[in-house]
Amino acid sequence: MTALPGTVSRTGARVERLPLARFTTLGVGGEAEVWFVGHAEQLAEALEAPYRILGGGSNLVIADEGVPERVLRLTGPLAVADLTPDPALSDAETVVTGWVGGGVPLPGLIRKLQKLGLSNLEGTVGIPAQVGGAVWMNAGTRFGEMFDGLHTLEIVTPEGRRQVTPAQLSWGYRQSGIPRGHVVSRVRLKLRRAAPEAVLAKMDFADVARKGQPKMKTPGCAFKNPGGVSAGRLIDEAGLKGTRVGNAMIAPEHANFIVNLGGASSADVHALLRLIRERVGVPLELEYELWPGQD
Incomplete structure (x- = not known):
């Protein structure tokens, strides 16, 4: 028997019907049944x-x-990081951590x-994601990505859970090779020991390079760079910076970002995405994920 919104499931997961806009960096999205799951049994039920x-x-x-499916949010133990070095796998130069939810x-x-003076992931500084989603799409910047x-x-899938290594996945630019419908519940990190100030310097360098990005509500970059060419430059050259549909706008600071000026709808954003594809002279692949599906 499934749990009803506003109740607790048989394994103790909290279930509510909520607007999804409150959980997104863009701030748009209708309602869905949201499950807050904190351990393996709750996740399996969800x-x-x-x-x-x-x-x-x-x-x-x-x-x-919104979407018709239940929406899962990882909480509790699945939102905790154990950064203790594993003595069996770590040495003077390398640290393999415990599980990170x-x-x-x-x-x-x-x-x-x-x-802690642990390097390898500072190139992802500034990405407003959770670990599972960042791994699933191999989020990153030109300074580094999650699979580093x-x-x-x-x-975890409905059939159970399994552990894999990066070598077992066909990962690459902005994709992990993990099939859709699979949940990244936890990861262990492989990091290099470094002076904390050296790691901070790399973070600052990457962060400065991101200063030109918009500060308003945005999902991030809209399109992947086609063939190594900047998607933002192509959109800019098409004269689309500052173009507005409803309360959504192609950011004047960086043309590969769409921002919510306040009260934007998903329909506004989709209209801008279609306009960009019509006006730019090369095929563009979305970096955004669209719910419930692609246009």
């Missing part, structure tokens, strides 16, 4: 019906009518790693 996993809410545009916010994790610092991934 996966018994059609579901979606929602982490930090970046890189995501959700329809104004998929619900751990990435920005806070990067700051903790810096203070992964040792082991725990992946």
